[in-house]
Amino acid sequence: MSETYLPSCCSPLHDHWPLPQALPGVQLLSTRFTAERLAAEDFGRCGIAPVPGVAKRQTEFLAGRLCAREALLRLTGQAQVPPIGADRAPQWPAGVVGSITHGNGWAAALVARRSAWRGLGLDVEQPLAIARAERLAAEILTPDELRRLQPLSAAQRAWRVSLTFSLKESLFKALYPQVLRRFYFQDAELLSCGEDGQARLRLLIDLDREWTAGRELQGQFGEFQGQLLSLVAIPA
Known part of the structure; x- marks a missing residue:
């Protein structure tokens, strides 16, 4: 497992803000991903539990979780991967709110402390x-x-x-x-x-x-x- 390993299916994580208004205390990380470059060992080397499905589904999940882990590291100092809840939603650490999105080869996650933001919803289409x-x-x-x-x-x-x-x-x-x-x-x-x-x-x-x-x-x-x-x- 490596918290710094970046699989070849993902571009280096980027912390730019692509929306009109930046929000104080919110960390946003994104990456571009290519399903054809996903390797069988990428989940293990990233320390992220794999999900079933075709390569596209696996790659977008991996890319989103890599973004979420880096965003949480920058916010809390701990590199955590939000697990999937029974309702299929990401389960964020206590005191944190966040959101993950992915589509058309791009994935992003943003997180913030619950003391500053009650809810965050990010979507790409x-x-x-x-x-x-x-x-x-x-x-x-x-x-x-x-x-x-x-x-x-x-x-x-x-x-x-x-x-x-x-x-x-x-x-x-x-x-x-x-x-x-x-x-x-x-x-x-x-x-x-x-x-x-x-x-x-x-x-x-x-x-x-x-x-x-x-x-x-x-x-x-x-x-x-x-x-x-x-x-x-x-x-x-």
Whole structure:
């Protein structure tokens, strides 16, 4: 096992901030990964328990956990690998919140102390093609969100559907560890998204006594290496 071994399927870990607004006390690490370069011994040499699945699934998992371990090392001084919980979510150390995402050969993890941030949700998505966005729009968007699409061009609609999907994924990742209740695309709505990369979302159902219908949350988003990246962060 080595906490410094970097498998050839992953690029050197990068600590840049690819979103519009940096958050104090938050560590974000990312890497690019190539499934074809995954070696059978990489999990063992990294000291990370392997997961079943095809090479792509294994490589994105390994890449995400490597990012999470380095982010935790920088935050806490301890290089820990968050295990998978019974609900398939990462299990972060006590006093820490975090999120992992991966897609299209890129993986990232961000962590922070719970005393500063109550929840973090990070999501990366490949923007949907126009035809696919049109097919999926009614599944992802509420009736009000669909109405707001009407004045937009086909390309703008596809981008908005992609953004809404990503922001709602980030919202779920940020809130689920607090409420321990699953909720779905129709249970929240995107109220606004500006050219400055800032977004506003609103819950449409009660998740618990605190997170009730009508509660609004702030998000941010940006395009990075041809992908769409979004973050919902809930201050303490």
